[in-house]
Amino acid sequence: MKPGKALNPNVHGARGLFAFAVFVFHVVNSGLPTFPGLAGSWFETYLLESLKFGVELFFGISGYVIVGALARAPTLRAFAWDRVTRIYPVLWASLLVITLLALVTGRWRPSLGDWLLNFAAPPPFIHVPQINPAAWSLGYEMTFYALCAAAWWLKGKGVRWWLPIAIAVGALLVVFFPRAILMGAGVAIAAHHLDGPRWRWVGALPLTSLILFLIVWRAIEAQWGTPMLYVSPALLPFGQWLTMVPAILLGGLFGTMALKGIVDGRGPFVAMLRTRPMLWLGTVSYSFYLWHPVVMAGAKQAMVKFGLVAQAGPASQLLFALIAIGPTLVVSHYSQVYLEARLTRWLRRRVEKDAAHAPVTADADFSETVALDRAG
Template identity: 30%
Template sequence: MNPSSGRLASLDGVRGVASVVVVLYHVSLLARPFATGRISEPAWDIATETPLKLLFAGTEAVQVFFVLSGLVVALPLLRGGASWPGFFAARFVRLYLPVWGALLFAAALILLIPRDQASVTTGEWIANANATSVDPLHLLSEATLTPVSYTLVNTLWSLRWELIFTLLLPVAVLLARLLRRWAWPIAALMSVVMVAGRVAGVDAAVYLPAFFIGTLIAVRLDSLRGWAAERSRPWQWGILTGVSAFLLVASWLSRPFVESSSTLGQALWGLSGVGAAGLIVVAIGSPLARRLLEVRPILWLGKVSFSLYLVHAPILATLAFSFGDARWWLVGIVGVPLSLVVAAAFFQLVERPSHGLARRVGRAVQLRSETVRSWAVSRRGERARSASSDGLPHAAPEPTDG
């Protein structure tokens, strides 16, 4: 933790690692049709059904993002460091401006570098989840973050859940405060809800509990640190790290034995949120994890992680349509470093200015709300003083004839 800012630097590192995992995941989606059912399928099985899957467990990494958001977004509000009007104003600016920038970036790529559907594999991620043309109405729809699926910037589906949780945050913070004493049993209950939600196919029950577990970690952060300080032996953290990583990708590790679409396979996938929460606990409490996550390159990745998350899918899609997804390896070799470079530029040109604007808007709205509240309080005080200084009894109003 940075003592001067109160920022949990290791969590920035987690965010950076998770963003790279998502990028590699999308490269793996390009490779998948050329591995399954072919001579290279054994290599694909080794990559996806062993701990190597942790390197590109993209959907599971999004669960890590959700737990992180529930923690870091709620923490200032739990500590009384922000007002609700100021928070919402700043949060919407910080969320929407980079999203709009990414959509314009993606639209520009599509218009400048035409995409031929015949150059990619039909029925796969590249063909199904990435637009080949720009429809202004569709662009505006995605800019609201209200659709369920997205094709201009495919990763925006998770930002929709970020928006939903932001709107629900007052309830989440209130519940976290009320249930603070029972935070860990409630977190266990949320884990059960995530598993049941995955089995039942209810996305809200899969994703929103992950956010709330993060909020529960935030409300018990001090006690969590105290608990962690009593566990200084590396093997203790090694076990928690291993168990959390296993839960994160349990549905993949079990595939040699369990059909992924079966009830058990879906239940195992539901445990990914539990694994994500465990990894966040490790990042907060383990001295070794903090040292690894706080090295400069990882922290830099954390700084540009949101930008990387927003720009990499349009870049990979553009390259895949240009090279053909059969050359997925070339897309990865070019696309991953190019995404990092573009993310750095996007951070400087779009995301960082949005942070500054969000702070200014948040302060202005907070100041305005405080001014209105003070005026309302003073007006009530003036009315009370006026009534008490009259000195005469006030008759109750007569009922009107009806």
Template identity: 25%
Template structure:
């Protein structure tokens, strides 16, 4: 989810907003459910988890755009590796260190769990994620693999046919789930498809087919995700993307929003398990829940900035 969006700062800002939304959701309603806490729901951010769907749409937009700028499969794979793995390993190590001080009894992982998490393949083998937020990395990896596969076969130019077949497969697998569901991203592919279509519109607003496929994908959300709530939020995100391509989101092009976009990947990877452990202990020692949320949110934002500024960027620049 950590892609170079410097040419479209509004997308960078949307990514930051998505990360903040997920963090606030985890620190409020999801925290209470996970650790069985009985505190007021007045500050709950119960719909924040839909930020992940926004992440997927942004990835669809950006990864499809990146295919225009590569010369080989090796180049694509190396660039994706640089964007995902160094920061992931840094954040995983920090999380494991903080877990040494865990007293919530919620984070008990075997050596096997930790090894598979290092590879980022845990989702393929139903191994527990060290941090719950890691679950979304598997759909991202599968999407990357699909796109470079289509690019290598030179059928990416027939993207409308590819997407049509993809949508049909989503409905077929609803009748008989299988491993192909994971490999072909049949649960979350609708969000990546919407992002791809908006990238096409961004390049050429006069096209008709992207509008049709956005509508098809949006309707498919109701069936593939089987959730009116997800459909409603996806519709909202579609509206946001239309505003983006018609240049109506210029207010997002400011330093504050872009800052959160820049740190969004380490923030997404660091906030959940570390946040739970720290918030739990602050509440345990008498700090009000809301105050503990604010304090730990600030802490995780600061930690994410340090990772981004002094580890992620220098490492990526050196390896590039």
């Protein structure tokens, strides 16, 4: 496995798009009034409501970048520390801020055990009330990284069947947690299993494929009345779950096609992802994803307190988005600079004294990311 380029600008810009999609979803689901023609419409139900599945597309990117991370990391310890320092600093900071706000305002907070588990980002089969509502996805991420690390360890020990074992375990996890289905697709794309003339159709229409993925995933929820988070043979009657499998696989196919088109840079939609604003948003996307629920909660309370909801009426959701987006971007920028870049770099150097053996982030070196943003 050869490490490819540290940073694919198409994928980097897609991070920003997917993070912003989740932001829009939370605006739509804020409970604030919206325009009568929009509320309950097909557009809201199948497109705006489907934007929460930007998280699944993030999972696909994780699968894509992890191949390069494994190829570049000199040791299993370096890979593990790379992932820990990537995920935990921003997560822990957001949890501490939310906890402090909960203590000051006297709002609900979980038990001490649940509170501590939130800091570990436990796997999805350990059910924990989320302090940060966006952090549920990190349990999927950490489980995926653990599976990758285990596969690497087995390979290093000379276990002949390490790859089939990893695929079997990964497939089993996807059966019970289908929202992770695009992680395997990302790995397949990064490992060049979908390259060559006969696979060219896969990435031909990335925007169309992206929209179809969102619609199919949302249609599964609408048709069976079950949120995708609970689509699992462990939670549903087996017969009902079995009838959902073809739609799940179809959605996975469309998601794979969208990711492949993005990676390959196909079409004007992907060219938009390479623009300077999208590259910058991609740089702050992880911080944006974890901090936007915190900022939005404050913005919503301010709107209610100062009577802006009553004044705005059906434009309340639009006003909410405009009020929340600026502070979210500012917080995300400083979080990326001080937590993702400076603190993470310091933590990695503290453990890996030898620069030649320092972990290489799967996302790209921070200086390269900033330089690409500036080049736009």
